[in-house]
Amino acid sequence: MGTWDIGPFDNDTAADFAGALDEVAPVEREAMVRGVLTRTLNASGYLDEAQEAVAAAALIAAQCPGGRQVVSGYGPQSVMPMFAEDLRLLAGEALVRIASDEFGIAESWVAAADCARWIAMIEALRSVLDPPPPSIEVPLFDDA
Numbered sequence: 001m002g003t004w005d006i007g008p009f010d011n012d013t014a015a016d017f018a019g020a021l022d023e024v025a026p027v028e029r030e031a032m033v034r035g036v037l038t039r040t041l042n043a044s045g046y047l048d049e050a051q052e053a054v055a056a057a058a059l060i061a062a063q064c065p066g067g068r069q070v071v072s073g074y075g076p077q078s079v080m081p082m083f084a085e086d087l088r089l090l091a092g093e094a095l096v097r098i099a100s101d102e103f104g105i106a107e108s109w110v111a112a113a114d115c116a117r118w119i120a121m122i123e124a125l126r127s128v129l130d131p132p133p134p135s136i137e138v139p140l141f142d143d144a
Contacts, residue, residue, distance in 0.1 A: 006118040007072060008058035008125075013051035015074040022078045030081050033059060037087070037094045050098045054122070057091035061128040064088060068128075092129040095122050 003011040009018055017036070021029050033056040040053040047053075059076070060083050061067040070076070099122050 006114050006121050008055045008121070009070065009072040009074040011051050014055035017052040017055050018072075018074060018076040021076045021080070026078070026081060029078075030083055030087075032056075033083065034087060034090065037090045040094045041090070041097055047098060047101055050101070053091075053094045053098060054125075057095050057125050057129065059083070060087050060091045061125045064128050066128050066131070088129045092126055095126050095129070098122065 009015055021032060024032060036049050036052040036056050040047055040049050043049070055075070058070055059080055062069050063080075063083055099119065
């Protein structure tokens with residue numbers, strides 16, 4: 001696997017996933033994204049599709065408030081469908097699984113010097129996918 005930076009599509013596997021998304025019919029793209037996230041969550045042992053799951057999470061996060069558009073020559077060139085709302089939770093859970101992988105996916109994916117930046121990128125995606133709930137200010141006393 002070739003990796004050239006820490007971005008969601010900055011490795012051969014994620015770039016191939018982007019190409020596969022471009023090749024399928026638009027109605028099949030959400031199923032591909034859902035499939036890679038689900039398989040990552042259900043995997044036992046090494047997370048074979050972690051790179052694709054991070055890329056899928058980035059595509060979903062791009063559609064969320066505060067999300068950044070995927071701007072990469074290695075990302076999909078086709079327009080993505082509006083993803084179902086439940087994919088936000090699925091993507092966030094997949095990122096938690098990837099970041100806490102006991103097989104050291106981060107260390108095998110990026111250079112040791114880039115690991116902290118990679119983790120920060122994962123955390124940024126997670127914060128968009130699963131933002132903290134808004135605070136609800138309820139007055140203790142009614143002024144009436």
